[in-house]
Amino acid sequence: MIRKSHMSIALAGLALFASSQAFACSTSLWGAGLTGGAGGAQAALGGVVAGQPNGGGGGTATRYSGVCGLRATTLGQMVQDGSPAAEAAYIARFYVHANMTSGTPVVFRAAEGAPDAANQPLISIQYNRANQQFEAVNRTGTVSAIGAASSALNNNFHHVHLSWTRATGALDVTVQGAGSSTPSATANLTGFSSTSGATGPDYAQLGWVAGTAAGQINVDAFESRRSTAIPRLCRGDANNSNSISVADRAAITAEIGGTLATGQPDANESGGVSVTDRAIVTALIGAGATCAGTH
Amino acid sequence: MKFIKTVVFASVVSLLSVSAASAGNFEAYSMVDQKSKRLVLVVSFAAGAEDTDSQVDFAIPNGYKLVSAKAKAADALCVQIPGNKIRVVSPTGGAKALAKAATDYCAFTFAAEKGLATSAKPVFVQSFVECAGLTGVKSCDVHVADITQ
Numbered sequence: 189m190i191r192k193s194h195m196s197i198a199l200a201g202l203a204l205f206a207s208s209q210a211f212a213c214s215t216s217l218w219g220a221g222l223t224g225g226a227g228g229a230q231a232a233l234g235g236v237v238a239g240q241p242n243g244g245g246g247g248t249a250t251r252y253s254g255v256c257g258l259r260a261t262t263l264g265q266m267v268q269d270g271s272p273a274a275e276a277a278y279i280a281r282f283y284v285h286a287n288m289t290s291g292t293p294v295v296f297r298a299a300e301g302a303p304d305a306a307n308q309p310l311i312s313i314q315y316n317r318a319n320q321q322f323e324a325v326n327r328t329g330t331v332s333a334i335g336a337a338s339s340a341l342n343n344n345f346h347h348v349h350l351s352w353t354r355a356t357g358a359l360d361v362t363v364q365g366a367g368s369s370t371p372s373a374t375a376n377l378t379g380f381s382s383t384s385g386a387t388g389p390d391y392a393q394l395g396w397v398a399g400t401a402a403g404q405i406n407v408d409a410f411e412s413r414r415s416t417a418i419p420r421l422c423r424g425d426a427n428n429s430n431s432i433s434v435a436d437r438a439a440i441t442a443e444i445g446g447t448l449a450t451g452q453p454d455a456n457e458s459g460g461v462s463v464t465d466r467a468i469v470t471a472l473i474g475a476g477a478t479c480a481g482t483h
Numbered sequence: 484m485k486f487i488k489t490v491v492f493a494s495v496v497s498l499l500s501v502s503a504a505s506a507g508n509f510e511a512y513s514m515v516d517q518k519s520k521r522l523v524l525v526v527s528f529a530a531g532a533e534d535t536d537s538q539v540d541f542a543i544p545n546g547y548k549l550v551s552a553k554a555k556a557a558d559a560l561c562v563q564i565p566g567n568k569i570r571v572v573s574p575t576g577g578a579k580a581l582a583k584a585a586t587d588y589c590a591f592t593f594a595a596e597k598g599l600a601t602s603a604k605p606v607f608v609q610s611f612v613e614c615a616g617l618t619g620v621k622s623c624d625v626h627v628a629d630i631t632q
Binding site for chain 1: 535536537538560562564565566568570572573575577578611613614615616617618619620
């Protein structure tokens with residue numbers, strides 16, 4: 189897991205990190221702007237697990253990037269951050285691996301107010317297991333589908349990117365994952381108005397935020413901004429070099445052998461790393477793929 | 484063409500005998516057949532102690548067009564990539580290091596475009612090279628030569 193740094197426009201960077209595979213994964217970067225501050229009492233709730241795929245780092249979690257991820261197995265297990273403050277524009281992205289057997293869990297929410305007081309959930313993103321698609325829910329509870337049914341297959345990582353504007357109440361969402369080189373769903377929604385012309389997201393929640401369901405939710409690589417779309421991480425860049433080459437193939441081999449890769453080794457975005465990912469990277473190398481591309 | 488390849492392969496073997504063995508080493512030899520005007524490039528690799536994967540890219544010389552790319556080893560990639568380049572990728576050794584002995588991976592054949600003076604020796608410029616092992620990127624050398632008589 190990584191933390192992006194865009195100082196002038198960052199709202200909340202990713203809040204899980206591990207300086208090496210020997211150290212614990214942590215949620216200490218979450219909680220800024222909330223009671224207790226970063227790493228405080230409101231940073232991580234319900235016993236949400238920060239860990240590594242191999243059980244190292246303090247727990248077990250499926251990750252997309254780096255060596256740590258965040259896993260929620262019951263309702264209420266999530267992280268929170270209060271860096272936003274009545275934002276007029278809000279852009280966020282995260283990777284989510286929903287492995288559900290039933291239900292419609294909310295995996296992300298941006299809300300007005302404070303978590304420990306009356307608040308208004310302005311934007312909720314939920315995963316509809318039955319339809320295998322993401323949905324957006326506005327402040328009044330109206331549910332809007334993001335793309336068609338089966339556009340977000342269960343048990344795969346998906347990159348969810350959303351962009352909200354107070355002035356229009358518009359919410360644009362793009363979903364891409366499961367190894368696809370193109371988005372599987374896009375939606376340009378309206379009706380996501382804030383409670384007034386001066387209010388907007390004050391905090392964000394990520395994990396199993398709400399909703400009755402069964403299964404587990406893994407999230408990773410959260411980032412938010414006030415402007416400029418957030419690009420996807422380079423799929424298959426296993427050694428985090430911002431390029432696609434044989435070093436990525438070797439890093440995947442090393443991970444298969446037990447040493448976690450520090451980039452994005454899960455080339456088919458299945459939630460695990462195997463020889464299939466190595467074969468995909470080989471194909472990317474043969475196609476001359478670069479991290480500047482859209483693969 | 485067969486004669487050309489035989490000459491090239493023999494030259495590679497003789498020159499590799501003096502190559503250092505500590506780092507991975509690509510050897511690329513080209514030769515122009517003055518009769519057919521075809522240009523042949525053979526790329527070999529001798530792995531360093533920890534190299535499980537290797538890759539090298541070359542820019543295709545001006546005035547030439549790739550007409551065939553033949554893998555000389557199973558699972559090797561010998562392809563043209565965007566940017567008028569060719570790419571050579573060894574088969575992965577998985578958890579095992581690749582052979583230290585020089586191994587031919589690819590043979591490329593290029594045709595000269597009309598009007599090109601093939602008396603000039605073509606130059607293959609390396610644009611990228613990488614050797615990797617289970618613990619990361621390793622040092623890697625490339626030697627390019629034209630051995631047209």
